[in-house]
Each structure stands twice: as structure tokens, then as C-alpha cells.
Amino acid sequence: MGRSPCCEKIGLKKGPWTPEEDEKLLAYIEENGHGSWRALPSKAGLQRCGKSCRLRWTNYLRPDIKRGKFSLQEEQTIIQLHALLGNRWSAIATHLPKRTDNEIKNYWNTHLKKRLAKMGIDPVTHKAINGTLNSAAGDKSAKVTASLSHMAQWESARLEAEARLARESKMRTAASTPSKLHAQPTNPPASTSSPCFHMLHAWQGAKIDLESPTSTLMFPGSNAGMLPFSRNTGLELSESNSAMWQQRSDELEGEESEWKFMSKQQLQGLGSEETEHFIGCGESWFPGTTSIGAGFTGMLFDGSNVHDTSECWGESSNGQAEQSSQVSGDEESKNYWNGIFSMVNSEKPSQSPPLL
DNA sequence: AATAGCCTCAACCGCCTTGAT
């Protein structure tokens, strides 16, 4: 039996949404919530497929969407996350508040991808094409790309583990009584037979012992006098790059101020289940929450931010997020990202012509 | 001013995953 269409195609409108349709959809959702998307169009008086309504809402009408140019920090975050996650736009979007996966995907395809390619960086692998970047970073590219590849493997495996654990935890939570959970929210079962559980314990150890990639990108630092990139990741920039960053920063003045750090509240509101599980951590009984959550998301923040989110993570353990394990990043990764971002920045129209 | 080519991005399509039965 073939797959049934998501909705009856006959008589349904396609193409761009009119202001009237937007108004209807907004009014309906504001009053009733979206409920079942399939049933929504008829209830809201729209001649649209439910899927189309959902897309319109999530990508355009939702009130918590930020539109317009991407800030410098957002660009940098997208590049970083894409290097680690690949084309997993929804996962990337969970780390960019107020941006939709569709918007990020479009921005990547129309801007960032081209810019990287133009610079001689393969936008898929984030490695130098023909083994050369430019004189600033080319001679180090082999080492740093190997490092990055290692990082990506770690991160990819870790994300999978997180997702598995989140699912498993969800099932456990559903099977347990709420009172039990609330009685000892910070004191999980002493042991579990779950392979994920053991795996993640091992992971935690590995993070410390082996300096996992999530750790290597942690550069907690002060905000004082930091450039845009530094504000975000703590990576340092050379003096020559500083001027370029400042110029780019000036171009985007006003935009990026909106998006400096994710607040605890924003983190808790992230869409991804696994992210919510590990970062939101309100009901989590899993003892390893702190370092697991801190690993990936932490790389997006500077010291103040880590502090902020650790308030949350601390609730699920002994109150001390394991930030001590997130050692300062290694020089190779630093140089890699400095090289890439300085080149990305130099590719801006306002900058000097392409190096290639 | 006309038009061809390029670029952007909203929207669609089809596949995959998840949850209910």
C-alpha cells in the first residue's frame, strides 16, 4: 500500500502566503495553539495543507524568530557547528536562538558555503582543497584538519549517545512515578544496566583523560576587551585580524548585540530533545549531566556564559559543574579557527579581494 | 531603457522517525 499523502492535494492553495492567510493562521494559533497540524487548516479556514501551515508558522510567523542579517557571531557559530555536525540544520538551529533551520540552511548555501569554497576550503569537510588554505593557515592545515576530523568524530559519536540516552531517559521517566523522581532528583539509581549509561560514564572519563574535541574548544575567558569571536568562543585573534574583526563588527553593529550569549532560559527552551534534556536538566536524574551538557554547548560560550548555564547543570549534581575538566583549547584548533574565520572575514565585500 | 544572468529565500517535496494502536 502506498503512502497516503499528507493532505488532500485537490483544491489546496500552494505558493507564497498572503497577508490574509498569515493573519488567519496567526489568529488561530494564538487562540487555540496549533494542535494537530493536519486538522488545523480546516479549523482556521485555510485552503492549505497542514504541513504548509506548520512550515509557515515555524519558519516565518512564530513570534520568537529573529529575521534579517546574520551577526558575525552567528556566522562563526554556524561554521563551527557545521564542521562538527554537517548538514544537521535543526541541530545547528538549536544553538542559534531565534533562527530557524531553514534560514540557517539557506544562509549556509547562499553565503557561507560559497565563501569557504572561494577561500579554498571544502565546505563539506572543512578541509583545505588541494591541501592549501593560504599562507596564514596553509602550512598548518594538514595537522589542524586532522585534529578537526578527530574532533568531529568525537562530537558525532557523543551526539548520538546523547540522543540515545535522552530517549532512554524519557522512557524511564515515563515508567517512573513523578513523586519518585522528585524525591531524589539529584540522586539517581546507583546502578543501571543500560549500555548508554555505562557508555556515557566512560565518555565522561574519556573527556578528561583524552581531551575530547568538545574540551579542546573550550576556552573560557574574560569578556574584557574581547573581540566578537573571542566573546563567543574565547579564541584569541592575532592583532592583524583584530582590525578586520572590528570592521566586520562595526558593519554589523546593533545586530549582534542582540545575540551575545544564550541565557539559561534560552538554553532551557531549546527545541532539540536531547539538548533540552541535558541542558534543561530540571527533571534529569542522570549524574553525568553536567559535563555532557557543558561539552558541546559550552564551546559556544565564554566564561560568563558557562557560569550562567552551570547554575542549571549544578542542580543535578553536587553543585559543581565539571568545568575544570574543560581545559583551555589546544593551539592547533585555535589556529585552525583563527585562520578560517580571519579568511571568512576577509572575504567580506568590504575587505580586500579574495586571496585565491 | 531593456534584458539577460545571477542571487536570495520562502516554500515545496519526499524520506525518515516517532508514537499510537
Added chain:
DNA sequence: CATCAAGGCGGTTGAGGCTAT
């Protein structure tokens, strides 16, 4: 366990706007 409905996701398309000639 199998099946189905619904939602979610990533890839792709094409209309409209912009730029160059």
C-alpha cells in the same frame, strides 16, 4: 511485531529582486 498517521528534517525548486551589460 506490524501498520499507519503525523511530525520533522534536509534537499531542491522557482518566483521575484538585483546587477551587469
